[in-house]
Amino acid sequence: xxxxxxxxxxxxxxxxxxxxxxxxxxxxxxxxxxxxxxxxxxxxxxxxxxxxxxxxxxxxxxxxxxxxxxxxxxxxxxxxxxxxxxxxxxxxxxxxxxxxxxxxxxxxxxxxxxxxxxxxxxxxxxxxxxxxxxxxxxxxxxxxxxxxxxxxxxxxxxxxxxxxxxxxxxxxxxxxxxxxxxxxxxxxxxxxxxxxxxxxxxxxxxxxxxxxxxxxxxxxxxxxxxxxxxxxxxxxxxxxxxxxxxxxxxxxxxxxxxxxxxxxxxxxxxxxxxxxxxxxxxxxxxxxxxxxxxxxxxxxxxxxxxxxxxxxxxxxxxxxxxxxxxxxxxxxxxxxxxxxxxxxxxxxxxxxxxxxxxxxxxxxxxxxxxxxxxxxxxxxxxxxxxxxxxxxxxxxxxxxxxxxxxxxxxxxxxxxxxxxxxxxxxxxxxxxxxxxxxxxxxxxxxxxxxxxxxxxxxxxxxxxxxxxxxxxxxxxxxxxxxxxxxxxxxxx
Amino acid sequence: xxxxxxxxxxxxxxxxxxxxxxxxxxxxxxxxxxxxxxxxxxxxxxxxxxxxxxxxxxxxxxxxxxxxxxxxxxxxxxxxxxxxxxxxxxxxxxxxxxxxxxxxxxxxxxxxxxxxxxxxxxxxxxxxxxxxxxxxxxxxxxxxxxxxxxxxxxxxxxxxxxxxxxxxxxxxxxxxxxxxxxxxxxxxxxxxxxxxxxxxxxxxxxxxxxxxxxxxxxxxxxxxxxxxxxxxxxxxxxxxxxxxxxxxxxxxxxxxxxxxxxxxxxxxxxxxxxxxxxxxxxxxxxxxxxxxxxxxxxxxxxxxxxxxxxxxxxxxxxxxxxxxxxxxxxxxxxxxxxxxxxxxxxxxxxxxxxxxxxxxxxxxxxxxxxxxxxxxxxxxxxxxxxxxxxxxxxxxxxxxxxxxxxxxxxxxxxxxxxxxxxxxxxxxxxxxxxxxxxxxxxxxxxxxxxxxxxxxxxxxxxxxxxxxxxxxxxxxxxxxxxxxxxxxxxxx
Numbered sequence: 001x002x003x004x005x006x007x008x009x010x011x012x013x014x015x016x017x018x019x020x021x022x023x024x025x026x027x028x029x030x031x032x033x034x035x036x037x038x039x040x041x042x043x044x045x046x047x048x049x050x051x052x053x054x055x056x057x058x059x060x061x062x063x064x065x066x067x068x069x070x071x072x073x074x075x076x077x078x079x080x081x082x083x084x085x086x087x088x089x090x091x092x093x094x095x096x097x098x099x100x101x102x103x104x105x106x107x108x109x110x111x112x113x114x115x116x117x118x119x120x121x122x123x124x125x126x127x128x129x130x131x132x133x134x135x136x137x138x139x140x141x142x143x144x145x146x147x148x149x150x151x152x153x154x155x156x157x158x159x160x161x162x163x164x165x166x167x168x169x170x171x172x173x174x175x176x177x178x179x180x181x182x183x184x185x186x187x188x189x190x191x192x193x194x195x196x197x198x199x200x201x202x203x204x205x206x207x208x209x210x211x212x213x214x215x216x217x218x219x220x221x222x223x224x225x226x227x228x229x230x231x232x233x234x235x236x237x238x239x240x241x242x243x244x245x246x247x248x249x250x251x252x253x254x255x256x257x258x259x260x261x262x263x264x265x266x267x268x269x270x271x272x273x274x275x276x277x278x279x280x281x282x283x284x285x286x287x288x289x290x291x292x293x294x295x296x297x298x299x300x301x302x303x304x305x306x307x308x309x310x311x312x313x314x315x316x317x318x319x320x321x322x323x324x325x326x327x328x329x330x331x332x333x334x335x336x337x338x339x340x341x342x343x344x345x346x347x348x349x350x351x352x353x354x355x356x357x358x359x360x361x362x363x364x365x366x367x368x369x370x371x372x373x374x375x376x377x378x379x380x381x382x383x384x385x386x387x388x389x390x391x392x393x394x395x396x397x398x399x400x401x402x403x404x405x406x407x408x409x410x411x412x413x414x415x416x417x418x419x420x421x422x423x424x425x426x427x428x429x430x431x432x433x434x435x436x437x438x439x440x441x442x443x444x445x446x447x448x449x450x451x452x453x454x455x456x457x458x459x460x461x462x463x464x465x466x467x468x469x470x471x472x473x474x475x476x477x478x479x480x481x482x483x484x485x486x487x488x489x490x491x492x
Numbered sequence: 493x494x495x496x497x498x499x500x501x502x503x504x505x506x507x508x509x510x511x512x513x514x515x516x517x518x519x520x521x522x523x524x525x526x527x528x529x530x531x532x533x534x535x536x537x538x539x540x541x542x543x544x545x546x547x548x549x550x551x552x553x554x555x556x557x558x559x560x561x562x563x564x565x566x567x568x569x570x571x572x573x574x575x576x577x578x579x580x581x582x583x584x585x586x587x588x589x590x591x592x593x594x595x596x597x598x599x600x601x602x603x604x605x606x607x608x609x610x611x612x613x614x615x616x617x618x619x620x621x622x623x624x625x626x627x628x629x630x631x632x633x634x635x636x637x638x639x640x641x642x643x644x645x646x647x648x649x650x651x652x653x654x655x656x657x658x659x660x661x662x663x664x665x666x667x668x669x670x671x672x673x674x675x676x677x678x679x680x681x682x683x684x685x686x687x688x689x690x691x692x693x694x695x696x697x698x699x700x701x702x703x704x705x706x707x708x709x710x711x712x713x714x715x716x717x718x719x720x721x722x723x724x725x726x727x728x729x730x731x732x733x734x735x736x737x738x739x740x741x742x743x744x745x746x747x748x749x750x751x752x753x754x755x756x757x758x759x760x761x762x763x764x765x766x767x768x769x770x771x772x773x774x775x776x777x778x779x780x781x782x783x784x785x786x787x788x789x790x791x792x793x794x795x796x797x798x799x800x801x802x803x804x805x806x807x808x809x810x811x812x813x814x815x816x817x818x819x820x821x822x823x824x825x826x827x828x829x830x831x832x833x834x835x836x837x838x839x840x841x842x843x844x845x846x847x848x849x850x851x852x853x854x855x856x857x858x859x860x861x862x863x864x865x866x867x868x869x870x871x872x873x874x875x876x877x878x879x880x881x882x883x884x885x886x887x888x889x890x891x892x893x894x895x896x897x898x899x900x901x902x903x904x905x906x907x908x909x910x911x912x913x914x915x916x917x918x919x920x921x922x923x924x925x926x927x928x929x930x931x932x933x934x935x936x937x938x939x940x941x942x943x944x945x946x947x948x949x950x951x952x953x954x955x956x957x958x959x960x961x962x963x964x965x966x967x968x969x970x971x972x973x974x975x976x977x978x979x980x981x982x983x984x
Contacts, residue, residue, distance in 0.1 A: 059550050095661045095948065098593035105591065106961050110662050110947065169587045169602050232724060264972065455602065456587065469598050480756065 001026050003071045005417070006079065006088050007389050009410045015392050019079040019088065019411060023071040023252035025259070028272035031064075036269065038064045038298035040475050041288055043276050043313075046074020047090075047461050048449050049304030050258040051103075051468025052475075056302075057265040059476050064296055065268060066288065068275030068419045071252075072259050075306070075420055076461055078250025079411065084369045085250025086339045087377070088413045090424065090461045092116060093254075096232070096241040097462035099469065107257045113245040116366055119349045122374075127352035127403050130202040142351065146207060147235040149200035152192055153208070154228050156180065161228055168229035169456040171436060181222035181433040185212070188221040206355035207238075210362045212426040213335035213381040220427045230457060243364070251461075275419070278314040279303070281444050299479060300445050302471045304464075307331055307439065307452040308421035315446075322438030323448070329431055331452060333459075334414075335423035336360070336380035338388060340399050341409040347374040352402045359386040359398035373408055388412035424459040425452040447471045493518050495563045497909070498571065498580050499881050501902045507884050511571040511580065511903060515563040515744035517751070520764035523556075528761065529789055530556045532967050533780055535768050535805075536796030538566020539582075539953050540941050542750040543595075543960025544794045544967075549757040551968050556788055557760060558780065560767030560911045563744075564751050567798070567912055568953055570742025571903065576861045577742025578831045579869070580905045582916065582953045584608060585746075588724070588733040589954035591961065599749045605737040608858055611841045614866075619844035619895050622694040634843065638699060639727040641692035644684055645700070646720050648672065653720050660721035661948040663928060673714035673925040677704070680713040698847035699730075702854040704918040705827035705873040712919045722949060735856070743953075767911070770806040771795070773936050791971060792937050794963045796956075799823055799931065799944040800913035807938075814930030815940070821923055823944060825951075826906075827915035828852070828872035830880060832891050833901035839866040844894045851878040851890035865900055880904035916951040917944040939963045 001024035009015045042053040045067035053065045071077060076090030093113070095101045104110055119139050126142035128135060137145070157163040164180070167173035180188075185208050189201075196204065205216060211227055212219040231237040247254050262268040274294065279301060280287045286301040305313065310327040318324070338360060348365040355361045363378035378399060380386045388395040389412070396407055414423045439453035449471035454463025493516035501507045534545040537559035545557045563569060568582030585605070587593045596602055611631050618634035620627060629637070649655040656672070659665035677700050681693075688696065697708060703719055704711040723729040739746050754760040766786065771793060772779045778793040797805065802819040810816070830852060840857040847853050855870035870891060872878045880887040881904070888899055906915045931945040941963035946955025 060552060095590055096588065098587055098590035099597065101590035101661070101948075102594040102958075102961070105661070105948070105958055106965055108962070169593070169597070232729070237724070456593075456597070466594075466597055469594070470600070473598055 003069070003077070005069060005071065005077070006411060006413045009392050010408065015389065020081060021071055021077055021079050021252050022250070023073045023077045023255055025070070025072060025270070025272050028070060029270060029274070031269050031271055036062065036064075038062050038269070038296065039479060040300045040302060041066060041286065041296055041298040042302045042304060043279075043288070044074060044304030045069070045072045045259070045270075045272070046304060047076060047255065047258070047464035048451055048468040048471075049074070049302070050255060050262070051465045052302045052304060052449060052472045053268060054258045054262040055469060055472035056475060057262045057267040059472070061267065061476065061479070063262070063268050064298065065262070065270040066274045066276055066290065066296070067270070067272045070272050073252055073255040074464075075423060076251045076255065078247075078252045080250060080252075082370050084367070084375070085247070085252070086375065086411055087246060087251055088337065088411070090251065091246050092243050093245055093247070093461060094241040096237065097457050097460060099457070099465040100460070100462040103258075103465060104254070107254070109247070109254065112248050112253070114248045116243055116246050117349070117351070117364055121348040122346045122350070124349040127350070128199065128202065129352065129354040129358060129402070130198070131356065132198060139351070143235065145199055145203050149196060149203040150207065150228070150235050152195050152200065153188065153204045154225060154233075160233050161225055162233055165225050165229040168226055171226075171432070171455060177222065177225065178433045180225055181220050182429055183221040184217050184429045185219040185221055185224065186216035189216060202353070202355055206353040206361055209355065209381045209383060210379055212333060213379065213423060214332035214426060215381070215383040218332045218382070218428050220429045220432060222432060223427045226458070276313055278316065279446065280316040281446060283444075286445050300447065300475045302447045302449055302475060304449050304468065304471070306420050306422075306450055307425065309419060320438065320441060320443060322435060323441065323443070326431065326435035326439050329428065329435070331422055331425040331431070332382065332428045333422045333424055333426040334382035334385060336386050336388060337413050337423070338378045338380065338395060338399065339411040340376045340378065340405060340407055341369055342374045342376055343406040343408055345372060345374055347376055347403070347405060350403060354402050356383065358401050359384050359394065360402055363399070363402045376405065378402060387416070426459060447475055495561070495569070497561060497563065497569070498903060498905045501884050502900065507881065509881075512573060513563055513569055513571050513744050514742070515565045515569045515747055517562070517564060517762070517764050520562060521762060521766070523761050523763055528554065528556075530554050530761070531790060531971060532792045532794060533558060533778065533788055533790040534794045534796060535771070535780070536566060537561070537564045537751070537762075537764070538796060539568060539747065539750070539956035540943055540960040540963075541566070541794070541796030542747060542754070543957045544796060544941060544964045545760060546750045546754040547961060547964035548967060549754045549759040551964070553759065553968065553971070555754070555760050556790065557754070557762040558766050558768055558782065558788070559762070559764045562764050565744055565747045566956075567915060568743045568747065570739075570744045572742060572744075574862050576859070576867070577739070577744070578867065578903055579738060579743055580829065580903070581743070583738050583743065584735050585737055585739070585953060586733040588729065589949050589952060591949070591957040592952070592954040595750075595957060596746070599746070601739070601746065601749075604740050604745070606740045608735055608738050609841070609843070609856055613840040614838040614842070616841040619842070620691065620694065621844065621846040621850060621894070622690065623848065624690060631843070635727065637691055637695050641688060641695040642699065642720070642727050644687050644692065645680065645696045646717060646725075652725050653717055654725055657717050657721040660718055663718075663924070663947060669714065669717065670925045672717055673712050674921055675713040676709050676921045677711040677713055677716065678708035681708060694845065694847055698845040698853055701847065701873045701875060702871055704825060705871065705915060706824035706918060707873070707875040710824045710874070710920050712921045712924060714924060715919045718950070768805055770808065771938065772808040773938060775936075778937050792939065792967045794939045794941055794967060796941050796960065796963075798912050798914070798942055799917065801911060812930065812933060812935060814927060815933060815935070818923065818927035818931050821920065821927070823914055823917040823923070824874065824920045825914045825916055825918040826874035826877060828878050828880060829905050829915070830870045830872065830887060830891065831903040832868045832870065832897060832899055833861055834866045834868055835898040835900055837864060837866055839868055839895070839897060842868075842895060846894050848875065850893050851876050851886065852894055855891075855894045868897065870894060879908070918951060939967055
């Protein structure tokens, strides 16, 4: 099936909207004409919503899953063209990510992972393009430069961050860390600029902008410290946990397991292509109205809607002031992800950055397609923003600006996605310290779950599963307590 | 409630069997007179069995949990004396352990962890006692010595093990690693002895014997490589993941969450004090007979019985030859864990080893009791084995041999436990490469689950949860498939 999401370009067909994916659900609904009172409605079928819906259905609840798109996976999904999965969003997983690994283990998929990069083939170097020009270095030099530059960047405590953020799964374990959420990455760079070589300066900013996909001014230094702590305070583990292993069959081969297991309970109703217009609650129940005018009711609702689009739904009574303000501030990640299929095997072991002038700031050889070409994945950020579908020639040039490549096919995603308005969460200064509690707060019978405010691997698939797990657990406990109080007639 | 397990000594009361724990379940059974056909019987209420029983009950199955002891937790449980939890078995947890962390996150217990060691108080040094005598060094020197010694020990690939075991959650990802399961730790020491200083020699062996609680001859070098890879190939992460964080309320405060959640489904029957004598199956069902003569039936059975006691149950038809052989070989961990309450706060920041002559080879200050004394935990191994309940004076001397301490109270455990016959799994040479598949193999309607053959954190609470999760998942899928075939009348 072909999703409406994403764009594809080849010389022959030109720019075409939509990319095929095994994550597209057909038929898009299993509801039919029946009118049901659900125990819980889950809005959003990304990993958070899928996990919440699955766990709730497994526990005996009658669940309705509503999704605006035609597919599962939200900000993580894979195309499949001639059996090759290009990852359109969230891609990499690791055993350093506890919630995602528990699921990989449970679905017995640990042998379905493969290496993303492969430094054994063809052009085996790193191309660094900065304001001062372009040059190549070995991957060993790349690692050494990145490690040294990042250690200076994070070294606010004389212990490369280990003292200030010892426990990354408890956000303010050392409360001293809060002050670093007042700093932007630009502020932090100003503090340490004199300690950095020109190469280190480019290395830090290209890597951190790869993480935030924003601008140095709009990126919270705290949030990068959090990523650094999650990655064991080392560049080696940034690579190990953030970009090393992906699913041989693509992310959608993983997401479909959650969906199928939920369907198999016989307790999951679902409707795709069903963007939610409004959510209304009173003390007894929650009512959801889709843009098409369909109306559904449930005892509880789990909103697995990303922060940046939360204000697009009309809540009644309105969302609390703090929650609205957080959604209105939003996160700052404006990642543009571009895949290129390049003729030949030459670039399989290549990596490159192009900062600050490139419209794509980081790229790497990510695989070999069935016809022997190299798949290169490239990332653009808000600091020099590209809108690929507006001008494919500019996109092709941005790829060439990283290194010379002969393009067969180009894909892209996330520029202005209506159901995400940004890619993975990355916070501007102040948002996390001021608004995490607001983002997480339950409101009446509505629970809010998203990777965007996860405790641990916030921004990651892991964080989405963490939040979906927690939301289902809390709803189940809540309905059980209500039942004990005699108020709810549910299947519990 | 007081468990029969463990022993306690004070000057006043002398040696007394049994230790109080919140993990003791009273009344020990909720079955009453009713005769039921269960969907699944789970044998063993350690973390593996608890997880399997909980997940199966949550999914709608009718579950019976049978346990020989009077308490939950198996090889992990905590005493509670005057509100202070001494950890009688498995203790430490970490976000580097994905399955355990998922549960801590789900039960919202991340803020119920505390540091085990605390290097800010009193005697702040490491005491190293070897055949050459005893001396103190700083914890920084201790870390440096351990790191350097262990890196030489594991460096079989010129890359401190990273090349030979790149993916610790897939046992033979690089099949070359299998040959290291032919080597014992003694064999490996013979290879590198010339590279080690006397201090490094003692450091390696004391640390590895702390991990295996066996002898160098009986400990597989492969299995230590596996631990090393799980700990990110560094001594720093051995400390971080293996001995840093524990539950403020003790392990039993965690285990009870699994049990309570299963009970709350209304689908869990249980009987403690019910050691299983025999398990008989035909194509239709499984029959369990306890030593007391109670008989239970179910469609499926999950054995969460440790490897070293598997042959103590009479299976009919018999266990497969490979499984019996593996259980007969057994794992080699003969840990003796001794807790001491020592007068005053002096030893809170102390650590020490005493190898090879000590009957307790490693100890550390692990907490401060409510009356201001220091809690020291010490570990003995098979190489110089102590049987504490036989002679408490020898035990007290073994503590004094580590460093001078004024003893108020001593506890101990695991020496000859009838339901475990050893502590956490540690393999002798050959067992893992030859028998992992046998240990895991399903036999008819019986599924075998234990931390002892987990994929990732084998030997750990994490591995127990990994295995319990998998077993429940597989049983649920299996019963669902049977139901689709029309053979089973179950609640599915």
